[in-house]
Amino acid sequence: MPAQSDDRAGPLVWAAIIAATCLLLAALQKLLWLTVPFLLALILYYLLQPAMQALIYRGVRRESAAIAVMAGFLGGLLLAAMSALPRFGARLLDWQATLGRYLQGGQALLDHSLRNLEANWSLFAKARLAETAAARLAQFTDSLAGHLEPLVLGAAAWAPALLLTPFLAFFFLRDGRAFLRFVARAVPNAFFERTLDLLAEVDRTARAYFQGLLWLTVLDTLTLGIGLWLLGFPGAWLLGLICAVLAWLPYIGSIAGGLLVVLVAATDFPQAPEMAWWAVGLFVLARLLDDFVYMPLTIGKSLRMHPLLTVVMIFVGGAVAGVAGLMLVLPVLGVVMVVGQTLGRLIADARLMARHRHARRLRKKLAEADLAV
DSSP, X not given: OOOOOGGGOOHHHHHHHHHXXXXXXXXXXXXXXXXXXXXXXXXXXXXXXXXHHHHHHTTOOHHHHHHHHHHHHHHHHHHHHHHHHHHHHHHHHTHHHHHHHHHHHHHHHHHHHHHHHHHHOHHHHHTTHHHHHHHHHHHHHHHHHHHHHHHHHHHHHTHHHHTXXXXXXXXXXXXXXXXXXXXXXXSOGGGHHHHHHHHHHHHHHHHHHHHHHHHHHHHHHHHHHHHHHHHTOTTHHHHHHHHHHHTTSTTHHHHHHHHHHHHHHHHHOTTOTHHHHHHHHHHHHHHHHIIIIIHHHTTTTTTOOOHHHHHHXXXXXXXXXXXXXXXXXXXXXXXXXXXXXXXXXXXXXXXXXXXXXXXXXXXXXXXXXXGOO
């Protein structure tokens, strides 16, 4: 049978794909307590899968390989946490004072920059730009202080749900193939080959996205870490890692990471305000490298989406499901796109549908064969 082209995924199929993506995002937002651990478990699964495959190729049973890989990961994570706890424990306990200090540093930088503008531009001086900005910033800081503690307490309440992450990842590693076989057995024989192709394509899409996301994080961390270290920032590598992880959230994460770098520069180098601008330049350079070099090398065209569709769906995801939608929209759209295009080709394939109808008639005749009088 000749291969079918992707052209069968027409406007109706794409409308169904976009509608299904929006519905899934709205549903996932309602189950955010399960969605976040599930998403982190998928990332952990694709991170640990190569190590488990290496053990399986050496003759280790799948269950034993999954146990060994997960035990090694949890042991390494525990050792890293124990070594880092004495260093960061005191800072975590005094997080309010630390946050206030960095906010004051950013406010001082902003005030210094605005007063320089007023000194050089009479228009800004007449508008009293520095005083107006200071008053607005004070109002924002007061409102932030009132809302920050409930947010921190709410995040702490989420901690038990995050314990599901290694639990889910372990069963993904151990029972992933069994689940795929369970799904494939429920498919009619006429569609069996296409179903195998569909499952393989869904797995390829998810693996390409999440593994590409991990490599993108590594490259961003190296770029920002090296740059901040050369500038003399304390904790340059940790700061680079935080900014790289924040970049998982399109647009919002990048803005938050850049603001964090500026606050650290303004606070740790109060006598050298130019450090903040050097940090801004470094962050802009990292974003340009991310968009034009790192992204094509990692995630790139793995999801096979048009750039216009990608940008539009990011905004749609944010409108439908908020911050969670911004992070989930691309992987969800990628999977739904694969499923929708495959189903569209199946429905439009007259030969496969004829085989399916013929198989149903044969099964009906076989079931009625011994009922004839």
